[in-house]
Amino acid sequence: MYTHSTDAGWISRTHKAIAPYRLQKPETVSDVLEALSHSDRTTVIAGGIDLTRRMRGGDTWDEVIDISGVAGLKGISRVGGNIRIGALATHWDVESDPVLETYLPDFQSGWKTIGNIRIRMSGTVGGNLMAAEPGYDGCVLLAAAGGSLVFATVDGEVSVPAAEVPDHIPANALLTALEIPVAGNARLAFDRSLKPVVSVAVGIDGDRATVAIGCTFDHPICWSGPVVEIDTCAEMFPDPKNNPMGSAAYRRRMIGVLARRLTDKLKAEAGS
Amino acid sequence: MSGEFVFVSCTVNGTAEELHVRPEEMLIDVLRDRLALTGTKLSCDLGACGACTVLLDGKPVSSCGTFAWQADGSDIRTIEGLADANGALDPVQQAFVDNSAFQCGFCTPGMIMLARGLLDHDPAPDKSAIRAWMGANICRCTGYEMIIEAVEKAVLLSEGAENE
Numbered sequence A: 001m002y003t004h005s006t007d008a009g010w011i012s013r014t015h016k017a018i019a020p021y022r023l024q025k026p027e028t029v030s031d032v033l034e035a036l037s038h039s040d041r042t043t044v045i046a047g048g049i050d051l052t053r054r055m056r057g058g059d060t061w062d063e064v065i066d067i068s069g070v071a072g073l074k075g076i077s078r079v080g081g082n083i084r085i086g087a088l089a090t091h092w093d094v095e096s097d098p099v100l101e102t103y104l105p106d107f108q109s110g111w112k113t114i115g116n117i118r119i120r121m122s123g124t125v126g127g128n129l130m131a132a133e134p135g136y137d138g139c140v141l142l143a144a145a146g147g148s149l150v151f152a153t154v155d156g157e158v159s160v161p162a163a164e165v166p167d168h169i170p171a172n173a174l175l176t177a178l179e180i181p182v183a184g185n186a187r188l189a190f191d192r193s194l195k196p197v198v199s200v201a202v203g204i205d206g207d208r209a210t211v212a213i214g215c216t217f218d219h220p221i222c223w224s225g226p227v228v229e230i231d232t233c234a235e236m237f238p239d240p241k242n243n244p245m246g247s248a249a250y251r252r253r254m255i256g257v258l259a260r261r262l263t264d265k266l267k268a269e270a271g272s
Numbered sequence B: 001m002s003g004e005f006v007f008v009s010c011t012v013n014g015t016a017e018e019l020h021v022r023p024e025e026m027l028i029d030v031l032r033d034r035l036a037l038t039g040t041k042l043s044c045d046l047g048a049c050g051a052c053t054v055l056l057d058g059k060p061v062s063s064c065g066t067f068a069w070q071a072d073g074s075d076i077r078t079i080e081g082l083a084d085a086n087g088a089l090d091p092v093q094q095a096f097v098d099n100s101a102f103q104c105g106f107c108t109p110g111m112i113m114l115a116r117g118l119l120d121h122d123p124a125p126d127k128s129a130i131r132a133w134m135g136a137n138i139c140r141c142t143g144y145e146m147i148i149e150a151v152e153k154a155v156l157l158s159e160g161a162e163n164e
Helices: A030-038 A049-056 A093-096 A097-101 A105-111 A119-123 A125-131 A138-144 A226-235 A248-271 B027-036 B091-100 B107-119 B126-134 B146-163
Strands: A004-006 A011-013 A023-024 A042-045 A063-065 A078-081 A083-086 A148-153 A155-160 A174-181 A187-191 A199-205 A207-214 A223-225 B006-012 B015-021 B053-056 B057-063 B073-076
Touching: A030 A063, A030 A148, A030 A174, A030 B146, A049 A125, A078 A097, A083 A097, A093 A105, A093 A125, A097 A105, A105 A138, A105 A187, A119 B057, A119 B107, A125 A138, A125 A174, A138 A187, A138 A207, A148 B073, A187 A248, A199 A248, A207 A226, A207 A248, A223 A226, A226 A248, A248 B006, B015 B027, B027 B053, B053 B107, B057 B107, B091 B107, B091 B146, B107 B126, B107 B146, B126 B146
Parallel strands: A023 A063, A042 A063, B006 B073
Antiparallel strands: A004 A011, A078 A083, A083 A174, A148 A155, A148 A174, A187 A199, A199 A207, A207 A223, B006 B015, B053 B057, B053 B073
16 A cells, blocks of 8 residues: 655545546557557556556556557457456456356456455456556466466567566566466466465466465465475475564465465365 | 546436546546535545445446546446435435444445445345455444345345336
């Protein structure tokens, strides 16, 4: 939460403090890329859940590009061995989509826990991912599912594994879609009951596990290895945040507990 | 820098409205300050509490976290638009009255609009669905139970109205 200091103490800023900006409404991806290339004082908005929060908190932009009307960025479909989710799909679209229910029910079930109904009906998956907030868990789920982010750039399409976000996001790029592989026996489980201290997603495909951690570091971090090593996976992560909300030791302990618990749950379901 | 005005055309509680807004102007300010629809309340100003909830094309949204231009082309419903022309309350409003589902009342317009959005989406939600949906908004007075019961009552009132 953005706050500022006053004589009365630390308080949040009002929306009336949002700085003026110019609004652009391009209709194509190439127009968006062109607009983004003009200045680093330009950003995009779709649902607006995160951007309005940031701007209320003091972020300023010369130009805001409304991409909600850009063609081709919505829809959820199976493309080859992947499910492709348009970046403008809302959380509600994800939780109610029959394609996801058929091919990636675990992913859909996990995504249903993100946000409240006001956020889920307006907020987009793209906004959740590009906000790159430690407590926004879209990237955690996507990483555990082995998914990627697909960007449009002036040089063509670039795919970035979710586990490499935000470090490898290309400059002046527009997120256009998410891609998640459909693997026959792959399973996914997610627990954000300890948010904002720690959230954990575990993906298991055969004897391999991927554990993705949210809230605990500056951005989601993954570990991948044999399922039999899940008990020690917590030791493989760097030092967690250490603050009054949760000590580093507690967070690391909970990573291990939740990873173990989720793995046991998936194993039990596979055996039943 | 200064933003240019944006033309917004929308319907508010069934009335067509055309406005020029600044890009940074929020929907709640247009509703309250320009259209004098002060039933919509500003509370946390963070998009967290839901007191400012209105329905935008049937979707519950925080009007304090929605730019006014985002409502262009939309159908907006606020608490003032629920009762009919004769003053008969919407079933959700009536159920909130019948169940005393408020104390200070500041969250009530947002709660009612949130509940209206639920019943428009699912006319017969079960208790767990009601709890999950209504969990989006915050009430500091009631402890929530009477609000949940009011939404259950609204379901019954709506079913009764349909059967009449």
